[in-house]
Amino acid sequence: MLNTTTETTAPHTASFRTPDEARIQRTAAATGVDLDAFAAELDAIRERVLADLGERDARYIRKLLKTQRGLELSGRLLLMLGLFPPAWLAGTAALSVSKILDNMEIGHNIMHGQYDWMRDPALDSKRFEWDTACPADQWRHSHNYMHHTYTNILGKDRDIGYGQVRISEEQRWSPFFLLNPLNAFWLAVLFQWGIALHDLEVNRVVSGKRPIREILPLARGVWRKGSRQALKDYVLFPLLAGPGFLPVLAGNATANVARNLWAFMIIFCGHFPDGVAVFTEEECENESRGHWYLRQLLGSANIEGGPLFHIMSGNLSHQIEHHLFPDLPAHRYAEIAEEVRALCEKHGLPYNTGPLGKQFGSVVRKLFRLALP
Amino acid sequence: MSASARFQDTLQRGLNALLSTPLAGGLAWPHGPHRFVETFAPTWSLASVRARIVDIRYETEDTVTLVLAPNARWSGFRAGQYVRLGVDVDGVRRTRCFSVSSSAHGPRERLTVTIRENRGGVVSSFLVRRAQRGMVVELSPAEGSFALPEQRPERILLLGGGSGITPLMSMLRTLHDEFYEGRITLLYYARTPEDIIFGAELRALRHAWPRAEFHPITESGSPGALEGRFCAEHVDALVPDAASCATFACGPQGMLDAVQNLWDARGWGDRLHMERFVAPAAPARDADGDAGGAVRFSRANVVALPAAGTLLERAEAAGLNPESGCRMGICHTCKCRKTSGTVRNLLTGAVSAEADEEIQLCVSVPVGDVTLDL
Numbered sequence: 105m106l107n108t109t110t111e112t113t114a115p116h117t118a119s120f121r122t123p124d125e126a127r128i129q130r131t132a133a134a135t136g137v138d139l140d141a142f143a144a145e146l147d148a149i150r151e152r153v154l155a156d157l158g159e160r161d162a163r164y165i166r167k168l169l170k171t172q173r174g175l176e177l178s179g180r181l182l183l184m185l186g187l188f189p190p191a192w193l194a195g196t197a198a199l200s201v202s203k204i205l206d207n208m209e210i211g212h213n214i215m216h217g218q219y220d221w222m223r224d225p226a227l228d229s230k231r232f233e234w235d236t237a238c239p240a241d242q243w244r245h246s247h248n249y250m251h252h253t254y255t256n257i258l259g260k261d262r263d264i265g266y267g268q269v270r271i272s273e274e275q276r277w278s279p280f281f282l283l284n285p286l287n288a289f290w291l292a293v294l295f296q297w298g299i300a301l302h303d304l305e306v307n308r309v310v311s312g313k314r315p316i317r318e319i320l321p322l323a324r325g326v327w328r329k330g331s332r333q334a335l336k337d338y339v340l341f342p343l344l345a346g347p348g349f350l351p352v353l354a355g356n357a358t359a360n361v362a363r364n365l366w367a368f369m370i371i372f373c374g375h376f377p378d379g380v381a382v383f384t385e386e387e388c389e390n391e392s393r394g395h396w397y398l399r400q401l402l403g404s405a406n407i408e409g410g411p412l413f414h415i416m417s418g419n420l421s422h423q424i425e426h427h428l429f430p431d432l433p434a435h436r437y438a439e440i441a442e443e444v445r446a447l448c449e450k451h452g453l454p455y456n457t458g459p460l461g462k463q464f465g466s467v468v469r470k471l472f473r474l475a476l477p
Numbered sequence: 478m479s480a481s482a483r484f485q486d487t488l489q490r491g492l493n494a495l496l497s498t499p500l501a502g503g504l505a506w507p508h509g510p511h512r513f514v515e516t517f518a519p520t521w522s523l524a525s526v527r528a529r530i531v532d533i534r535y536e537t538e539d540t541v542t543l544v545l546a547p548n549a550r551w552s553g554f555r556a557g558q559y560v561r562l563g564v565d566v567d568g569v570r571r572t573r574c575f576s577v578s579s580s581a582h583g584p585r586e587r588l589t590v591t592i593r594e595n596r597g598g599v600v601s602s603f604l605v606r607r608a609q610r611g612m613v614v615e616l617s618p619a620e621g622s623f624a625l626p627e628q629r630p631e632r633i634l635l636l637g638g639g640s641g642i643t644p645l646m647s648m649l650r651t652l653h654d655e656f657y658e659g660r661i662t663l664l665y666y667a668r669t670p671e672d673i674i675f676g677a678e679l680r681a682l683r684h685a686w687p688r689a690e691f692h693p694i695t696e697s698g699s700p701g702a703l704e705g706r707f708c709a710e711h712v713d714a715l716v717p718d719a720a721s722c723a724t725f726a727c728g729p730q731g732m733l734d735a736v737q738n739l740w741d742a743r744g745w746g747d748r749l750h751m752e753r754f755v756a757p758a759a760p761a762r763d764a765d766g767d768a769g770g771a772v773r774f775s776r777a778n779v780v781a782l783p784a785a786g787t788l789l790e791r792a793e794a795a796g797l798n799p800e801s802g803c804r805m806g807i808c809h810t811c812k813c814r815k816t817s818g819t820v821r822n823l824l825t826g827a828v829s830a831e832a833d834e835e836i837q838l839c840v841s842v843p844v845g846d847v848t849l850d851l
Contacts, residue, residue: 154825162568166516173516180504217809220835223570226512228835229809233507249802249810329507336506344504393805430807 137451139394145447146397146428149440153432157221161433165210165219165227168415172210175202176235179359180341186351199359201416204366206235208418209434215244217431236363237300239329242322246303252430256375256382256403263375264382266291266298267307270474271376271467277477284475285468295364296333300326366416369464370407374423377405378466379456400427401448406441406457413460414438424455482586489549493523519613523550526616528588530608536674539594540640541605542578546586547616554588554619556581556651557644557725557752562590563615566603570615572833573600576643576727576752577619580650591674593640623725623752625651630723631659634716636736638666638707638728642674644752645727649679653686662690662716666707666732669697690715707732709739720745727752769843774851775816788813788820789838792851799838799851806840813838818847 175198182195211234213219219227233240246262254260258274265271269288270281281287291298304322308314337356345352381402388399407413407421414421415435422437425444429437448455478486495501496510505513511524520527528551532544554560554577563572579589594605625648633652635645642665652661667673672695679691692715694703703711707728712719726736726749733751740749772781772791781795789811792799802810806824812835819830820841828844829836838849 151825158567158569160568162565170516173513177513217812220809220812222565222568223835224565226515230812235507244808244810245802248808252807253803253805332503332506336503340500340503396805431809 137398137453139392139398142447142451142453143392143394143397146444147393149443149447150429150432153429153436153440154221157433161219161435162222164435165214165222165433168205168209172202172205175199175205183341183352183355184345184348186345186348186355192351192355196355196358196362199355200362203235203359203363204416207363207367208370208420209415210418211235211240212247212418212420213434215240216248218433220431233329235333237296237326237330237333238302239300239325242303242325243299248430252427254388255400255427256380257385257388257399258382259385262302262305266302267305268298269471271372271470272382273474274382275474277474281475285471288471292365292368293361295368296360297330300330369460370417370420372467373407373460373463374404374420376467376470377456377458377463378470379454380405397428398453400424401453401455403427404456405463406455407463408457408459411438424457478584478586482584486549486586489521489523492521493549496522520546520548523548526550526618528614528616530610530612530614531587533608533610536591537593537672539605540591540674541608542589542591543604543608544587544589545614545616547588551585551588551616552618553585554581555624556648557624558619558621559623559644559752560590560619561617562600564600564603564608564612566599571600571603572615574620576647578643578646578650580647580654581625582651582654591640591643591646593674621752623727623750625725626723629657629659632718632722633659633661634719634722634724635661635663636666636707636724636726636728636732637663638732639668639672640674641726641728641732641752643727645725646675646678648725649682649689653682653689658688660688660690662722663692664707664711664715665691665693666728667693667695670695707735712739723748723750725750725752769820770818770846772843773846773848775848776851786842787823787839788836788841788843788847788849791843792838792849797851801839804839806837809837811838812836814850816848816850819844820847 179195179198179200179202182191182198184195185191186195211232214227214232215229215234217229220229225231229244234243251261251263256264258264258272265275268291270277270284304319304326305314306319309316309319337360338353341356342349342352381399383399383403388395391399401424404423404427406424407417409417409421414437419434419437420426422434422441425432425437425441426434428444429440432440445455445457492514496514501510504510509524511522515522515524515527520529526547528545528547530543531546534542534544536542557576559574559576561572562575563570565571575590575592577588578591579587592601592604595601623644629652633648635648637645645663645665649661649663663679665673665679670676670693673679673693676693679693683689683691692703692711694705694711696705703714705711716722720743724736724740724745726733730753733753737746737749737751740746770783772788772795773779774781774792774795774797777795777797779795779797781791784791784794786794789799789801789804799813800810802808804811815832815834815836817832819828820836821828821844822837823840823842
């Protein structure tokens with residue numbers, strides 16, 4: 105299946121290895137694109153939104169923070185009464201939603217610098233910490249820099265499979281991947297810890313590509329952050345509940361797992377559904393801004409849904425817009441999505457979108473299919 | 478301090494003592510307990526000085542006095558000092574310095590700042606035109622060495638120009654409240670009689686305080702009074718004993734330069750105290766002048782001479798190794814505080830001269846000299 109021949113391309117044209125017919129056709133469409141014009145049009149959208157940032161965006165993020173913190177406080181309080189089942193259920197639900205909001209629409213987006221223009225230290229990308237095991241500074245490196253700069257470049261973007269899972273034909277098969285669906289399942293359940301260990305590149309250390317002393321300071325950071333997270337959710341709050349120790353412990357664990365599963369699902373729908381392209385390092389050497397934009401577009405996929413769904417997904421359901429404009433406030437993506445889509449149509453470029461069932465369904469099918477060579 | 482204010486102070490301190498315990502820190506990890514409190518009650522977190530605007534008084538057509546109720550973190554001020562006041566204007570936190578105008582002997586839970594709208598000034602225009610009761614602002618602790626000495630001088634001369642009257646007003650009110658027994662003279666320069674701030678209060682003070690003399694001087698003049706801008710003749714005519722005065726001057730740049738020159742020329746320089754609020758320097762060259770000025774990296778104490786390139790490239794060329802990532806303005810790894818100077822953003826073309834601003838080094842070029850906190 106794997107097409108290993110290197111395509112010859114004219115300068116400033118897209119090219120990528122395309123294992124299936126549909127993608128080959130998209131490549132053909134893409135090669136005719138005037139990338140400079142495409143980039144200029146996208147830049148214009150970006151500038152228009154930047155010029156319009158103001159009170160509305162500030163109100164949005166502060167209202168969201170208020171909602172999240174209100175949910176967290178009420179969730180924690182309700183769980184204190186966790187011996188009473190309805191309180192446990194409500195508390196666990198509130199805490200799950202709170203953690204999802206904290207990590208996705210708030211933490212992920214603030215750390216992208218989407219609200220840096222507000223100059224509020226509480227919303228500052230470099231100072232923000234989030235309610236998950238991964239230390240913010242390591243996330244900013246592995247995600248903001250590596251993943252967003254080298255999106256879907258095989259060998260550079262370690263978000264492709266997170267070093268655990270084979271999700272793209274182009275990842276070389278090994279017997280380890282026979283357990284691919286199971287590996288993916290455990291990655292989903294323990295997603296926050298998978299993310300936390302992400303920047304350590306453990307598999308590269310094991311294979312001797314990265315010296316262990318290089319990752320020691322990072323490992324210490326993960327330990328510090330992770331242990332404080334665990335202390336809070338699995339020791340302090342349960343102890344505070346006295347006789348309600350176990351219900352609180354169970355509620356907190358459930359909320360963490362619920363957030364893990366949800367985040368895994370949304371994130372895997374961002375880059376791994378059918379029709380998303382991966383790229384080689386060679387074809388991205390000295391790439392123009394236009395090619396970078398094109399790669400972001402072809403390497404991302406959206407999920408359709410209502411406003412609440414978009415908020416709960418941290419607007420990663422607008423993965424395409426997010427990858428084109430990672431530092432624009434995410435609640436703006438819905439407003440510019442129509443325009444981006446029209447632009448793609450005009451240039452004959454694909455715009456990968458679909459309902460959650462379709463996108464995640466194709467991810468799950470791939471997880472199974474790619475277990476075999 | 479009123480009983481209710483004392484009660485609220487006690488509550489705030491009690492709550493914050495609780496919030497500062499390791500247990501609270503562990504439970505509210507990683508955001509910290511203060512972030513939870515300030516989300517719902519911004520002035521109740523004592524992590525920073527915050528104040529609520531409780532009243533707004535128009536002093537002139539373009540000048541307002543904001544009455545502020547600070548939280549228990551506020552620890553008072555000396556007459557003449559200023560605060561850095563931060564307020565969100567169209568979603569953006571902006572910070573400017575304003576002199577406190579109230580008496581240092583007023584209740585701790587109240588202070589006032591008096592602000593004249595500075596044409597084109599984002600913050601002053603906002604505070605004069607759009608501030609509302611109930612709004613919360615950030616404050617710094619009181620700062621500045623321009624203040625009445627603890628040991629009050631026996632003879633004081635105050636020279637004010639325009640909105641430069643505000644710290645002097647704080648001094649006057651403070652001295653009046655403590656039954657100051659020395660002699661005090663104020664020369665207050667304003668463009669027109671309508672521009673005189675605190676006019677009625679100054680007149681009332683003069684009647685009640687025989688050892689105080691106030692001389693409003695306007696450019697257009699009024700019958701029987703001096704007119705024009707600050708000059709030696711005014712001092713000689715109105716303050717024959719200026720040599721023996723502890724002199725405090727606050728006003729526009731031109732006036733302060735004139736005061737300084739006169740005092741230096743007469744050998745009184747050691748008795749002169751001045752407050753200068755310097756306006757940000759204008760771009761040294763046009764917006765496309767990429768080969769900007771010198772870049773000073775203040776932490777490393779290195780100065781890079783004018784050259785081409787982004788600030789990131791300039792920093793690296795100077796042997797520094799600032800954190801950086803994408804080098805195309807998307808990842809925000811290279812964000813750094815610019816303490817002074819003007820830069821142009823290569824992505825947006827925006828030119829910005831604001832002090833203490835966070836900029837992305839990889840897409841910023843200097844326009845004129847720039848100082849970075851690096």
